[in-house]
Amino acid sequence: MARLKFSLATLFAVVVIFPLSAAHAKDQQMLALANASGCFICHKIAPDAASDELPLAPSYQEIALRYRGDKDAFSRLLDRVLHGTVYQDQVWEGEIGMRFMPPNVNVSREDASSLVHWILKLDIDPQMAKRLMHHDRMLTLSTVSGCTICHRMDPVNVSRVIPLAPSFREVAAHYQDRPGNKDRLLESILQGTQGNQKIWQNVNMLYMPPNVALKREDGVKLIEWILSLDTKGVPRQMEPPAGMGSSRQ
Structure with a gap:
């Protein structure tokens, strides 16, 4: 093993x-x-x-x-x-x-x-075990895919620390109920967000680079997992000001 x-x-x-x-x-x-x-x-x-x-x-x-x-x-x-x-x-x-x-x-x-x-x-409880094993597999996939180089699981709550990118739970809170959320996130992951309106004002990176090594089907799995995360207590990111362009980020 x-x-x-x-x-x-x-x-x-x-x-x-x-x-x-x-x-x-x-x-x-x-x-x-x-x-x-x-x-x-x-x-x-x-x-x-x-x-x-x-x-x-x-x-x-x-x-x-x-x-x-x-x-x-x-x-x-x-x-x-x-x-x-x-x-x-x-x-x-x-x-x-x-x-x-x-x-x-x-x-x-x-x-x-x-x-x-x-x-x-x-x-x-077999159902609890099934959920845990899926969560563990997705954590492993996010790590080997390089996602955790920039993203954390939970928001940074230290005011003097600016994270590189939004946490997985912040992404979930922002996108969970939005129409077309999976397609937008998949496009962002695979193609990056350079040239789009920056909506995550509290992070250090200006845009997300494309993940050229990630398989499309693995990207879909990661997005479904992220959107299923518990977002209780996580504030929802505000929309960018009207008229400033669309965003895939």
């Missing part, structure tokens, strides 16, 4: 979007770790009752149900996570599509232990 590093800003953004109890905070921490470790390439949180196809691997809830009460479950599952099951009994034979689990050479023993402990005690 390839493991990604998560910044404190990423974890803070997750906490802001999903208000937490202590138990939910632990669930989200483990979901982020499982997602970063590549576990969801094969596993799901809960079985898909609507599908007639064999899943690649058992869901976490099925694993928890099968091994709950087994005093040796932790050590057995930890060994399977770290070393795979190619030379072990295939206890899910006929129930899943994979013949064996490959070894996870890039996950630490400490992280694997945390995941196994969590899975064995699992009681989680």
Whole structure:
């Protein structure tokens, strides 16, 4: 499993979007770790009752149900996570599509232990997990696409600091209910905003450069995610003065 590093800003953004109890905070921490470790390439949180196809691997809830009460479950599952099951009994034979689990050479023993402990005690809302995993994927996409070089998740609230560009939540607050918002934002992301009327007066950049390396379909995904962000308490950007031209920014 390839493991990604998560910044404190990423974890803070997750906490802001999903208000937490202590138990939910632990669930989200483990979901982020499982997602970063590549576990969801094969596993799901809960079985898909609507599908007639064999899943690649058992869901976490099925694993928890099968091994709950087994005093040796932790050590057995930890060994399977770290070393795979190619030379072990295939206890899910006929129930899943994979013949064996490959070894996870890039996950630490400490992280694997945390995941196994969590899975064995699992009681989680699959819809919350789905939202968290999507949010995490979009954060990763925005990072690898270079968006977070200029944009933050949340507005800067320090008066002496001028951000490079509006935060994602400010963009969401400004565009959420505007007609044609997705098309305008996609054009801005792909082609840039040079030559257009500057509407973000509180940022340092005069215009947004074109993102020539971003795929159009990825731009669409990012826009839908940004527009879905919680904007409670985020002020809406004022329109530029009338007669000063249109803006895609």
